[in-house]
Amino acid sequence: MEKGKLIIFEGVEKAGKSTQIKTLTRRLASAGINVVLTKEPGGSSRGAEIRQELLFGKPSPTRELELFLEDRSLHFSEKIIPALNAGSWVLCDRCSGSTLAYQGDGRGLDIARIKELDEIARHGQDFDLVILLDMDPVESMRRAEKETRFEKEDKEFHERVRRGYLDRWIEDKKRGKKSVWFCLDASGSEDEVAETIWLEVKRRFLNKQRGGR
Numbered sequence: 001m002e003k004g005k006l007i008i009f010e011g012v013e014k015a016g017k018s019t020q021i022k023t024l025t026r027r028l029a030s031a032g033i034n035v036v037l038t039k040e041p042g043g044s045s046r047g048a049e050i051r052q053e054l055l056f057g058k059p060s061p062t063r064e065l066e067l068f069l070e071d072r073s074l075h076f077s078e079k080i081i082p083a084l085n086a087g088s089w090v091l092c093d094r095c096s097g098s099t100l101a102y103q104g105d106g107r108g109l110d111i112a113r114i115k116e117l118d119e120i121a122r123h124g125q126d127f128d129l130v131i132l133l134d135m136d137p138v139e140s141m142r143r144a145e146k147e148t149r150f151e152k153e154d155k156e157f158h159e160r161v162r163r164g165y166l167d168r169w170i171e172d173k174k175r176g177k178k179s180v181w182f183c184l185d186a187s188g189s190e191d192e193v194a195e196t197i198w199l200e201v202k203r204r205f206l207n208k209q210r211g212g213r
Contacts, residue, residue, distance in 0.1 A: 001085075001086070001087045002087055003084050003085060003087065004034075004083060004084040004085075004086070004087050004088045004089045004090060005084075005089045005090070005128040005129070005205060006080065006084060006089075006090050006092070006125065006126075006127050006128050006129075007024075007089065007090070007091050007092070007127070007128060007129045007130075007131065007201070008091075008092050008094070008095045008096075008097065008127050008129070008130045008131065009021045009091070009092070009093050009094070009131050009133065010094060010095070010097040010098060010101075010130055010131065010132045010133070010165060011132055011133035011134065011135065011165065011186060012134075012135055012137055012140040012158055012161055012162050012165070013140050013141070013143075013150060013151050013158065014135075014140050014143035014151075015133040015134070015135045015140060015186045016133055016135075016186050016190065016193060017093050017094070017133055018093060019190055020131075020133065020190075020193060020194055020197055021037065021091050021093050022037070023190075023194045023197075024091060024194070024197055024198065024201065025037050025091055027198055027201075028089060028091075028201075031206060033089050034087065034088045034089065035088065035089050035090075035091060036079070036080075036083040036088045036089070036090045036091070037091050038075070038079060038080070038090060038091070038092050038093070039092060039093035039094060040068070040071060040072060040075060040092060040093070040094045040095050040098070041054050041055075041067070041068060041071045041094075042071070043071065043075040043079055043080075043092070044070075044071045044072075044073075044074030044075040044078055044079070045074055045078055046070070046071065046074060047071055047074075047075070050067050050068075050070065050071045051071075053067060054067050054068065054149075055148040055149060055150070056148065056149065057149075061103060061107040061108070061109055062109070064103055064107065065099070065103045065107075065109055065114065065117075068098075068099050068103065069099070069117055069118065069120075069121045070121075072095070072096075072099075072118070072121040072122065073120075073121040073122075073123070076121065076122050076123050076125055077123060080092070080125065081123060081125055084125070095127070095130075096118045096122065096127075097130055097132070097165060097168055099114060099118055100114055100115070100118070100164060100168060101161045101162075101164035101165045101168070102150065102161055102164075104164060105160045105161055105163060105164025105167070106153070106157050106158075106160050106161045106164065126180075127180050128180060128204075128205075129180055129182060129200075129201070129204060129205075130172075130180050130181045130182065131182050131184070131197060131200075132165055132166075132168075132169055132181060132182065132183040132184070133184065133186035133193070134162070134165070134166065134183050134184065134185055134186055135162075135185075135186045135187055136162075136187070137155055137158035137159050137161075137162055138155070139187060140158060140162075141155060141158060166183070168181065169181045169183045182200050184196050184197070184200075
């Protein structure tokens, strides 16, 4: 059985990840592809507990990182890797890119060390595509309900996070044909953004395998 694809949606708060991941799920399903939809934090057997502490508790930056990596290790071993091995495509709302941008660039933790720990947490599983929904933090914060700890952070924090995301994208582009990051402007309409994402997914995967609609 052919292994499934792992597609990650990344971006600042309220960039439209949840909306776009659902739209892509429907389109892939209409193309006959079995899709597993999941998220981080919260995708593991301890996800609900971990998510509650991360979003509404008072963990230190180091504790934040530990919680994200604990959830990720369980998430990949329990759900993501088995689904991929069964031939399903996995679409995940946030993953490693968020950890590097938020805990690394945002909180100031060592990025090289985060990369090492993250690879361990993913059990060596790589991504097939990382979709970065880029947005100005001013617009992002305008949309945010200011409910979670991260939404309540100041503009400077979110600017560091955005810059971190863009740095990852630029760094990944240097890989050439092996590049997996795809960055697009998320300030357009939902339909425009969805169509851009769908065309990229078809270009990378479906046109080579079975076509797509």
